[in-house]
Amino acid sequence: MDIAQHKARLRQYFDGVGFQRWSAIYGDAALSPVRRSIRQGHAAMLAAAASWLDGWAGCTALDVGCGTGLFSLTLARRGLQVTAVDIAPQMVEATRAAATAAGLADRLTCTLADLEDLQGRYDLVVCFDVLIHYPEAAFAPLLRHLATLSADRLLFTFAPLSPLLAALHRVGGMFPHSQRRTDIQMIPERLVLATLKASGMEVRRSRRVSSGFYHVTLVEAVRA
Numbered sequence: 642m643d644i645a646q647h648k649a650r651l652r653q654y655f656d657g658v659g660f661q662r663w664s665a666i667y668g669d670a671a672l673s674p675v676r677r678s679i680r681q682g683h684a685a686m687l688a689a690a691a692s693w694l695d696g697w698a699g700c701t702a703l704d705v706g707c708g709t710g711l712f713s714l715t716l717a718r719r720g721l722q723v724t725a726v727d728i729a730p731q732m733v734e735a736t737r738a739a740a741t742a743a744g745l746a747d748r749l750t751c752t753l754a755d756l757e758d759l760q761g762r763y764d765l766v767v768c769f770d771v772l773i774h775y776p777e778a779a780f781a782p783l784l785r786h787l788a789t790l791s792a793d794r795l796l797f798t799f800a801p802l803s804p805l806l807a808a809l810h811r812v813g814g815m816f817p818h819s820q821r822r823t824d825i826q827m828i829p830e831r832l833v834l835a836t837l838k839a840s841g842m843e844v845r846r847s848r849r850v851s852s853g854f855y856h857v858t859l860v861e862a863v864r865a
């Protein structure tokens with residue numbers, strides 16, 4: 642698979658029909674049961690991540706693939722100085738508008754960029770439901786790059802490879818075909834652990850979040 646092409650397709654998707662679909666899921670509009678289960682799972686994942694945040698006021702955070710900015714706002718409300726980055730212009734604009742509406746624009750800088758072009762060091766790096774869209778061949782380089790950006794802590798999600806989920810994929814995927822626009826890419830846990838180790842990081846805690854059609858593992862990694 643050509644990763645540059647894959648990334649270009651994701652960018653186009655998340656800046657078009659994907660923006661409409663995901664902002665509905667992340668918002669409060671009425672949804673089909675499938676998408677409602679994704680909204681519930683995603684909300685549970687964000688709540689778990691937020692419950693792991695303590696004592697970060699005044700620190701710097703980078704939210705990679707910020708989407709509509711839900712977690713960027715949480716970080717800004719907790720007193721962190723946040724840089725929110727996304728590859729899709731509409732997502733960046735949505736985050737910027739949300740920050741302004743919430744009166745948090747002074748704590749939240751929004752930037753259009755590709756994860757792999759980012760540089761610098763942040764106390765906390767978060768990357769939720771982004772790596773789930775990349776195949777195994779791209780996963781390790783992306784995670785390694787995220788690790789270089791983190792001075793201390795890295796929070797991210799991946800879609801765990803399990804026999805049950807693999808079977809679900811075989812019989813039709815995580816989403817019904819009529820609603821599927823991006824494939825969820827399952828990754829073996831051993832690849833996640835090996836990539837973190839090679840990046841000088843290790844898992845501090847992790848949590849499996851499952852709700853209907855939403856299945857991810859939330860990971861908090863620290864410098865080893």
Ligand SMILES: C[S@@+](CC[C@H](N)C(=O)[O-])C[C@H]1O[C@@H](n2cnc3c(N)ncnc32)[C@H](O)[C@@H]1O
Nearest residue numbers: 655706707708727728729732755756769770771
């Ligand atoms: C499913 S959304 C998750 C949004 C947000 N993290 C959340 O959990 O609410 C995935 C986001 O990742 C962004 N994305 C995908 N590949 C990216 C890349 N290489 N660099 C930056 N953002 C990327 C997409 O544009 C999209 O906004």
